Each structure stands twice: as structure tokens, then as C-alpha cells.
Amino acid sequence: MEAALIDFNEWLKSMPMHEITYYAVFDPASGEIIGIYPNHSCPDTNSKISIDEDVALSIMEGRTFLNSYVVDINSGNLEIVETKSLIKIDDVLHRVVDQRWADIVDFDIMLTADLHSNKLTIELSEKFYQSRKILWDGSTEMLFLITDYNDPNGLYDTVAVTIDQLFRSKFLNYSVDFPREFSIYTRRVFKNYILKNENS
């Protein structure tokens, strides 16, 4: 029995088309884009974000530059930025401002210092649990330097936390030997840090 030959155009129409989605793989510390990939060849990493086809093709075809984009870690969006070559001192040694003096309403990381019990609590903002847009590289380490008041030259203690640890627990408590007057400095992995001094 001879099999009926299907019309090629009909066959093509009936073929299920796999939709291609594009991902930007980024550096979780800086938000810089490392590469653009279609879903089927995307590396197995947590630090990726889905992006529009137009943007992906524009970068792949060389119409726009990869380094013209950065992932805004706070909003979870891909944003066009000016090429940034300057690393500010505040990016690598950011003083966490006491909430009395801060005009930040939407913190990313809240540090609560209790000098009586020598306890430092580190809290990740609720908003990061609600947004699933960004998958973190959880091994990214945040260092908190407990220093003289407004002087990172005098270091008393250091607390190291990974994003994974914070994400799993929401609150983390550490025993810290606070001086009477202190400040906390950190590398600016997140944008908005705030310090709450329970005893001030």
C-alpha cells in the first residue's frame, strides 16, 4: 500500500513551532551583561534574565553594544546605560547610613544593630521574595565592615554573608563586638542599604 504523500506546505504549517526566548546572562555583583543567549543554548546559571527578542537581536547583530546595557538589580529590568568606566569609592566602600539621616524609603538590605546584646541583624527586603524575575548567583558574598564612626580606617569586626544565606533565612543574626560609636561599610552589591541603631 502506498503512503499518501502530504503536501509540504501543509506539513510545514502543522509543525509545532518552538518559540525562542532570549536570556541575558549577567554579573550578579555589578549587573553587567556577560552574554546574550537563546533558551536552547543558554548556560546553566542562576544569573540570567529573559529579555525582548528585539533587544537580543540588536545586540547579536551588532547594532547596539553589549556594554550599553546593564541589569538593574533592584527593578529586575534590563536598562540602557551610558558606558561607565569610573568605579566610585562609594561602589566599593559604601557607608550604610543610619535611618535617622537617610532619605531611603525602599531599602534592599536593612542592618539592625543592638549594642546591648552585641547583635547585628541583616535583613533582605521583602520585595526580593515577591519578584522572581532575577535569579541570583547566591554565592555572591557581601562583607560588612564594623568600623570607627564614619572612618573605615579603624576596623573592629567583619561579617560575611552570601545572598543565598540571606535568601533562605530572610534574617541573619551575628554576634558583633561594637565600639561605642560605629559605622558599617560594605561593597555596594545592592543599591539601598540602611542602618537601624536600636540604641540611638
Next chain:
Amino acid sequence: MNFGYLLVVSYHPDIDYLKMAYALALSIKNTQKPGFDKIALIIDDKSCLEKIKSPWVFDHVIEWNKETFWDGRSWMDKLSPWDATVCLDVDMLFLRDHSHWIEYFLENCDLYVANRAFTYRGEKITSDHYRRCFTKNKLPNLYSMFTFFKKSSSMAQDFFALGRHIIKNPKEFSNLYLAENKPKIVGTDEAFALSAKILDIQDEISYDLEFPKLVHMKGGVQNWPWPAENFTNHVGFYLNKQGKLKIGNYQQYDAIHYVEKDLITDEIINILEELAWKLR
């Protein structure tokens, strides 16, 4: 002869000059000896003082709104209530007692304008990065941020009168005297330098002295091997609760001209206020 400092501010939509003047006044009260800590404020709207906690740091407040921004400083001789005055830029902080400078000026000078500045590491600034107009046109290297004068001095009166005339007629004076490198704006520094040159009094009003020692924090003159505009992008500004200042890891002792207009936070004001309240 009474002596005092003079600070001139006016409203600006984006820059809080009064806040800077308030921080400077607090730092003067915290560091200068009695008799050398009087401050007069020239302001275009006295009601703005309601927003500061300790307006008593200003011993005299004079409302005056004939000029705006730095132009007002060229009227310092007319506005000052003191017999002898040091007029300062408001984006400065005092960190230790400088009354011995003033004693010298009172004894020896009718008019003295600072003529050198230092980096935060204590190096004398030799770069003309922001002062090409001065070097190209052979102007005396005057810094109006620290200007001492006696009100009774006829030389000072002539100097300031000509300075005002230059500021009012920048094109004419630029064409005549600054042709080698015309500044975009003829500011107080340029006007004072040109005034001194025209009157030929630069050696009388700006001879070599070990003081005033002023740290000038414009990024481009810090002798860094990279281009810089804002110094705070490169080194930290750390004022502790005792009012001691470190820039990077360099302890500062001399008067600081910090330049960046948003540097004075409410926290810094609070530190300076608490120190002033303890002394009062």
C-alpha cells in the same frame, strides 16, 4: 578694632548655600578662640534662617538682595559690619584654631588675599587645570575664598570697587586684559586677580606667607594620575563626632574648601551642632 568672618549666600533652586554657610559657621564656633569667632551672614531672605536649629551662630544677619551667588562677595567691603573682616567661601570648614593668622593680619595688613592652596595630602597645588586664564594672562594667583581686609583701608576700597566694575563688565575687561585665555565666566577669583594686577598691588596684598593654609578639593588638582572632577568619587570624606576630618586616610588640620555642594548632609550638620551646643 572688631574682627569677624563674613559669609555671603543667596537663594539657588538646586544648591543650599545657607546649609553650607551654617556648617561653616558651626565649625568656626567650634574651633576659633573667643574674639576670633564672630560671624556675619549676608542673605537675600532672612526668613530662610527659620529652618536652621541654631541661628545664634550668626552674630549678625544682614538682609541684602542686590546681587546673586558669588557676585555678592565682591560687595564684601560695603556689607561687612566688622572693622576687619575675613570673607570666606561658604563651601569650607574650619578644623582647628586659626586665630594666630588673624592676629598677624590685624597687625600687618590692610588687605590680604590667599595665593596658594594644597591638596588633601598637603602638597602645594601647582596645576593650572582650572586656572589657565591666570597663567596665560599672567594674573596673580589669588584665591578669593579667604580674603582679609580692613574697612578703613583706601587700598581695599579701590580694590573692591574695581573688582565690582570688572564683574559688571566682563566682556570689556576680558577683551582688554584676558585675551590670551578668556574665562567662560569672570568670577570673583578672576576679578580680584585682575583688579590687583591693574592696580599693581599684588605684592602688597598677596606676598608669601606660611598661611592661610587652605586645602582645595577640586578633583582636577589633587595630583592624581587619573582625571577627576568630583573628589568624592575617589576618596572618602570622613568627619567623626569630635569634628575631626579624614579625607581618604589623611587626617586634615587646615581649612577645607570642599567644593562639592551636596557634601554637607544633615548628619554632618548634626555632628557640628552637637559640638557647638557642648561648647556654648
